[in-house]
Amino acid sequence: MFPKPIEQRSVGSRVAYNLALPIALLLWLLPLLAIFMTSIRPASDIATGNVFGLPSSFQLLQNYGEVFAKTNALRYLINTLLIAVPTMLMSVALACLTGYALAVYRFKMALPLFFLFVAGNFVPFQILMLPVVDLSVRMEVFNTVPGLVLFHAAFQTGFCTLFMRNFIKALPFELIESARLEGVSEFKIFWYLVLPLVKPAIAALCVLIFTFIWNDFFWATVLLQEDSSLPITVGVRTLNGEFVQQWHLVSAASLLAAVPPVFMFFLMQKHFIAGLTLGATKG
Amino acid sequence: MENSQLGNHYRFATSAKQVTVAGLILLACLFLLYFVISTSMVQDLFGYSQQIHARVPTFFIRLAVAIVAIGAALYFITGFSFYKRNKIAWAPWLFLALGLGLFMVYVIIPIFQSMSYSFTKWDGLYDINGVWTGEWVGFHNYKLLLDDPNFYTSLKNNLLWLVLYMLAVPVGLFIALFLNQTVTGIRIYKSLFFFPFVISQVVVGLIFTWAYNPEFGLLSEFWSWFFCETKENIMGNLTRVCSVEPPSILGNEHSATYGIIAAGLWPQIAYCMILYLTGLNNVSPDQIEAGQLDGAKGWKMLWYVVLPQLKPATFIAVVVTVIGALRSFDMIATMTQGGPYGSTNVLAYYMYDQAVGEGVGRYGYGSAIATVLFLIMLVYISYFLWQMYQDEKEAH
Numbered sequence: 313m314f315p316k317p318i319e320q321r322s323v324g325s326r327v328a329y330n331l332a333l334p335i336a337l338l339l340w341l342l343p344l345l346a347i348f349m350t351s352i353r354p355a356s357d358i359a360t361g362n363v364f365g366l367p368s369s370f371q372l373l374q375n376y377g378e379v380f381a382k383t384n385a386l387r388y389l390i391n392t393l394l395i396a397v398p399t400m401l402m403s404v405a406l407a408c409l410t411g412y413a414l415a416v417y418r419f420k421m422a423l424p425l426f427f428l429f430v431a432g433n434f435v436p437f438q439i440l441m442l443p444v445v446d447l448s449v450r451m452e453v454f455n456t457v458p459g460l461v462l463f464h465a466a467f468q469t470g471f472c473t474l475f476m477r478n479f480i481k482a483l484p485f486e487l488i489e490s491a492r493l494e495g496v497s498e499f500k501i502f503w504y505l506v507l508p509l510v511k512p513a514i515a516a517l518c519v520l521i522f523t524f525i526w527n528d529f530f531w532a533t534v535l536l537q538e539d540s541s542l543p544i545t546v547g548v549r550t551l552n553g554e555f556v557q558q559w560h561l562v563s564a565a566s567l568l569a570a571v572p573p574v575f576m577f578f579l580m581q582k583h584f585i586a587g588l589t590l591g592a593t594k595g
Numbered sequence: 596m597e598n599s600q601l602g603n604h605y606r607f608a609t610s611a612k613q614v615t616v617a618g619l620i621l622l623a624c625l626f627l628l629y630f631v632i633s634t635s636m637v638q639d640l641f642g643y644s645q646q647i648h649a650r651v652p653t654f655f656i657r658l659a660v661a662i663v664a665i666g667a668a669l670y671f672i673t674g675f676s677f678y679k680r681n682k683i684a685w686a687p688w689l690f691l692a693l694g695l696g697l698f699m700v701y702v703i704i705p706i707f708q709s710m711s712y713s714f715t716k717w718d719g720l721y722d723i724n725g726v727w728t729g730e731w732v733g734f735h736n737y738k739l740l741l742d743d744p745n746f747y748t749s750l751k752n753n754l755l756w757l758v759l760y761m762l763a764v765p766v767g768l769f770i771a772l773f774l775n776q777t778v779t780g781i782r783i784y785k786s787l788f789f790f791p792f793v794i795s796q797v798v799v800g801l802i803f804t805w806a807y808n809p810e811f812g813l814l815s816e817f818w819s820w821f822f823c824e825t826k827e828n829i830m831g832n833l834t835r836v837c838s839v840e841p842p843s844i845l846g847n848e849h850s851a852t853y854g855i856i857a858a859g860l861w862p863q864i865a866y867c868m869i870l871y872l873t874g875l876n877n878v879s880p881d882q883i884e885a886g887q888l889d890g891a892k893g894w895k896m897l898w899y900v901v902l903p904q905l906k907p908a909t910f911i912a913v914v915v916t917v918i919g920a921l922r923s924f925d926m927i928a929t930m931t932q933g934g935p936y937g938s939t940n941v942l943a944y945y946m947y948d949q950a951v952g953e954g955v956g957r958y959g960y961g962s963a964i965a966t967v968l969f970l971i972m973l974v975y976i977s978y979f980l981w982q983m984y985q986d987e988k989e990a991h
Contacts, residue, residue: 314875314883314901318776330778337787343802343861344790346813350805363816406694413690417683423987425695427980432702434918434976438946438965442712442719442958443705445951451654458654466701469694498686527795529925534951545797549929552801559805566801570794577793581786588866589873589911 351375351564358559375564383554385565387540388547392572394457395464395532395543396525402465403472404517408510410469411476412502416488426477433470437530440467448535460535464525472517475590479513480506516587519580523573544569613674617667624664628657665693706969712962713737719950719958729959736963745937746964749945752852753921753971756941759856760863760920764912767867768905772897774868775875785872792865800929803858807844815841845931848938855926855939863919867912874908875901910982917975921968942968 318329338345346363352375353367362368379385414426444463445454453459483506491501529545536542542550548562548569555561577584669689672678678685713736717729740746774785791799806813819825823837844854878901886900902909924943927933933940933948940948942964950961 313775313880314878314896315772315775318778329776333778333781333784336773337784340788341790343806343813347802347805358811363811363813406697409690410694413687417687419684419687422687423984425691427983428703429698430983431976431980432698432706434972434979435702435706436922436943436965436968436972437924438943438961439709439969440702440705441709441947441965442950442962443708444701446708446719447700447705452650453654456651456654458651458658462697463701466697469698470702473694498682498690502690523793527797529795529797529928530947533928534947545795545925548801549797552804552929559808559811562801563805566798570798573793573795574790577789578786585789585869585873589870589908 347563348567350559351567353560355558355560371560375560376568379551379561379565379568382561383551383565384539384542384547385544385551385568388542388544389568389572391457391541392526392543392545395460395528396522398461399464399468399525400518400521402461403468403521404514406465406469407472407476407517408507408514409502410473411480412506414473414477415480415483416485416506426473429470429473433467433474441534445534454535455537455541457536457541460531463531463535464528468521468524472521475517475587476510476513478590479510483509512583512586515580516583519576519584520587523576523584526573526576609676610674614671617671617674620667621664621671624660624667627660628664709962709969710966712958713966715959717958718956720956732959736960739960740963740967745940745945748937749940749942749964752939752941753968755852756856756859756920756923757917759853760860760916761913763860763863763867763916764909766860767864767912768871770864770868771871771875775872785869789865789869791862792869794862796859796862796925797929799858799862800855800926803854803861803926804845804930807854809841809843809846814844818842846935848935851931851935851939855923855930858930859919859923859926863916866915870908870912870915871905874905878904914975914979918972921972921975942971 318326349364349367350358352370352372353362354369354371354374357368410429414422414429448454448459448463451459453462487505488501491505496505526543527545528543529549532543532546536546539550548565551565552562555565669692672685672689714731714733715729716732716735717727720728722728770788774781774788809815818841819837822839822841826836842850844850882900882904883896886896891900922943923941924947927939927941927944928947931939933944937945946961946964946968949955949957949964
C-alpha cells in the first residue's frame with residue numbers, strides 16, 4: 313500500500329492526519345456548505361454580509377417552499393425524470409444487444425464498429441447540434457420530450473456499448489461455446505445465459521446514465537424551448553435570471569437540482585465508481 | 596445416411612409459415628408508418644386543435660409501430676435458410692441493427708452533415724415546399740473565421756482550458772494519496788470528496804457565480820477579513836467599508852476565464868481523484884516492498900514504483916480531462932454567457948452563440964466553428980483509439 317499506512321507511523325502524525333482530514337474536507341466542500349447555509353437564510357442576512365455565521369432565522373422550509381410556489385420547479389423536476397428514466401432504459405437495453413454482438417462474435421467488422429461507438433462518444437456536441445435539430449424538426453419531434461429522449465438514448469448507446477462490450481468480453485467464452493454446441497439459439501444464449509451474468513454492468517450503467525442525463529444542460533437547451541417541458545438544469549438557469557440578486561432562492565433551487573444525483577450516488581456508490589473507473593486498473 | 600441428410604436439409608429449409616406471417620406484419624407496419632400515421636390523422640383522431648400537442652401522441656404511435664416492424668423484420672430474417680445455415684455470421688448484425696442504426700442516424704451521419712453545412716450559407720429554414728433555402732459558398736465561412744477576432748479569442752481560451760484543466764490530474768493524484776489510508780470513516784471521506792463531480796455543472800457554475808460575487812459572495816467575505824470593516828451608517832444600518840474594493844472576478848475580462856476554469860477544476864479534480872484511488876487500490880504490494888528493500892522512499896517511491904503502475908489510471912484521467920476541457924460549455928453558459936465583451940468564449944460556446952444565439956442564425960458559420968473544434972478533438976480521439984487498439988492486439 314502506498315503511501316505508508318498511517319498506523320505504522322508515529323502517534324504525532326496519526327493525530328495530525330486525523331485532524332487534517334476533516335479540515336481538508338471542510339475546505340474542499342466549502343462552496344457547497346456555504347451555498348447550503350445561504351439557502352436557509354432570510355434575504356436580510358445576505359444583504360448584511362452574513363456568509364458564515366448562523367442565519368438570523370432558519371428559513372429552510374420558507375425558502376424551499378417559495379421556490380416551489382413561485383416557479384415551475386416541481387414541473388422541471390418531473391420533466392427531468394421523464395427524460396432521464398426512459399433514456400436510461402433505452403440506451404442500456406440497446407447497449408446490451410450491441411455489446412453482446414461486438415464481444416461474442418469474431419467477425420471482421422467487430423473492432424472497427426466498436427471503435428466507431430467509442431469515437432462517436434467523444435465528439436464535441438456542437439458538431440452534432442445543427443443536423444440533430446434539423447432531423448428532429450423533420451421528424452416532428454423538435455421541442456418535445458420524446459425527441460430529446462431519442463437523441464440522448466442514441467448518443468449514450470456509444471458509452472454503454474463501450475462498457476458492455478468490455479464487460480461481456482471478460483466473461484468466460486467457454487460458457488457460450490458449450491451452449492452453442494447444445495444447439496441453443498443465439499437469442500436464447502443472450503437472454504438466458506449472458507443477460508443474468510451482466511446484471512452488475514447493467515446496474516452500473518443505469519446509475520451513470522441517469523446521472524449524466526439528469527445533469528445534461530446543453531441538449532435540453534438546444535432541443536427544448538417550451539417552459540413546460542424544460543428539465544431542472546435549464547430551469548434553474550432560468551430562475552437565476554428571474555431571481556436577480558435573491559441568492560437565498562437561487563441557492564435553494566440549485567441544491568434541489570443537485571439532490572437526486574447525489575442521493576443516487578450514495579445509494580449505488582459501488583456501481584457508480586465501478587462504472588466511472590472502467591479501465592483505470594487494467595494492464 | 597440418406598435419411599439423416601434429408602433430415603439435415605429439412606432442418607435448414609426456409610420456414611415458409613414464419614416468413615409469410617412476419618413478412619405480412621412487416622409490410623402492414625411499413626404501410627402504416629409511411630402512408631397512414633401523420634400528425635394530422637392523430638389530430639383528427641384525438642381532436643387536438645394545435646399541431647404541437649398532437650406531435651407527442653403521433654410520435655408514440657409511430658414508435659410502437661416501428662418497434663413491431665423491427666421485431667417482425669428480425670423474425671422474418673431468422674426464418675430463412677440462409678440465416679439458419681450461417682447463423683454465426685448473420686446473428687451479430689441482427690443484434691447490432693437497432694443500436695447501430697440509431698447511433699448512425701443521430702451521431703455518425705450528423706458529423707458529416709455538419710461538415711457539409713460548413714460550406715454553405717444557411718439560416719436553418721426551408722421554404723414552404725420543404726426546399727432547402729441555403730446556398731453553397733465553398734470555403735467562404737473558413738475565410739471569415741480567419742478574420743474573426745472572436746474566433747481567435749475562443750481558440751486562445753480553449754488552449755487555456757486545455758493547459759490549466761490538466762492541473763486536475765496531479766491535484767487529483769495528491770488528494771488520492773492523501774486519502775489512501777485505512778482510518779475509520781475513510782470511506783465516507785472518500786465519497787464526500789467525490790461529491791462535486793456528481794452535481795450538475797450548471798449548479799457548480801451557479802455556486803461559483805455566487806462565491807465570486809464581489810458584494811456578498813464567499814470570496815468577498817474572505818476579502819473583508821483583511822481589507823474591510825463593518826460600520827454603522829447614519830441610518831443605523833450596518834454597511835461594509837473597504838480600503839481596497841473586492842475584485843469582480845467574472846466581471847473583469849482578464850480574470851473571468853480563469854475564474855470559470857477554477858470552478859471547472861473542482862469537479863474534474865474529484866473525478867481524477869476517484870480514478871487514482873481505484874488505481875492505488877490495485878498497486879501491487881510486492882513491488883512496493885521490493886522498492887523499500889532497494890531503499891526507495893517518499894517521492895522516489897512515488898515516481899519510480901507507484902506511478903508506472905498507475906499508468907492506466909493516468910491515461911484515462913488525461914483523456915477525460917482533455918475531452919472535458921474541450922467540451923466546456925455549461926459553465927460558460929451559466930457563469931458569463933461568453934462575456935464580458937466575448938472574453939470567455941470558447942469554440943463550443945461561440946459556435947452555439949453564432950448558430951442559434953439571439954438574432955443570429957448562422958448555421959453555416961456555426962458549423963465551420965464546430966468543424967474546427969471537431970478536428971482538434973479528433974487528434975485526441977485518434978490517440979485514444981490507437982492506444983485501445985494496442986491493448987486489443989496485446990489481449991489476443
